[in-house]
Amino acid sequence: MKPAPFAYERANSLDHAIELMGVEDARLLAGGQSLIATLNMRLSRPQLIVDINRVPRLDHITSSNGQIEIGALVRYAQAERSADIAAHAPLIAKALPFIGHPAIRNRGTIGGSIAFGDPAAELPACFVALDGEAVIAGPSGTRVVKADAFYKGLFESALTPRDVLTAIRIPMATSETRTAFAELARRHGDYAMVGLAATARAAGKALSDVRLVFFGVGTTPVRARTAEAALAAGDVEAAANAVATDLDPPDDVQATGAVKRQLAQVLLKRAAGELMEAGS
DSSP, X not given: OOOOOOEXXXXXXXXXXXXXXTSTTEEXXXXXXXXXXXXXXXXXXXXXXXXXXXXXXXXXXXEETTEEEEETTOBHHHXXXXXXXXXXXXXXXXXXXXXXXXXXXXXXXXXXXXXXOOTTOHHHHHHHHTTOEEEEEETXXXXXXXXXXXXXXXXXXXXXTTOEEEEEEEEOOOTTEEEEEEEEOSSTTSOOSEEEEEEEEEETTEEEEEEEEEESSSXXXXXXXXXXXXXXXXXXXHHHHHHHHHOOOOOOSSOOHHHHHHHHHHHHHHHHHHHTXXXX
């Protein structure tokens, strides 16, 4: 199919982009890996497309004050090659190879994935698991929103129609940081039936600050809080059993809710083993 008619503007600055987004029913274009597909299927019918690809200073990866900041226009492929991501954001590094295929990773952007908030996507779950924060620019200035408060519902977030996500910030990994990532898909590059992004802090031989965030099981990334507490207590079986109550996945074209719960338990056990390994 072909998209419905729309106007196109290329923003030359962040302020210009925010101004253009004042048009009713405008949409931002960054990597376009989700937007172009929805346009072609006429699931999206915006009046205006605002291209931000030439807005300066949105493709940086920097580290300071115990945080790594990833600009919204950083491509997946750029992040995959980044030594800073590998060293300071190992969960992101583990997740990136699971995203689509090389052609998609060459164009898709970190900020686009976080802002779009596809509940079956890898990076929104990683963002929540890492207890990150979103840097958002809008008509009233810049504000920061924590990941736990960012996603509101299916494709709904803290972003207003005139906001531009400019970067995300996540805590830099330390020697105590433990991370795990796993997903189950029919083929590599397909959307996962179920996925899990997990972080914890090593506390001697135990774990603390456990965050287990599942994707593909709801309208947003879902934290399994009862399972988190059980895993922090060192009981992997109890944590796996708790997943059945923490999650209530709907049936979809990928699998039934019951199958998704069972797969989630499998992933939790895999992730638990990885989190408990020294230096993971």
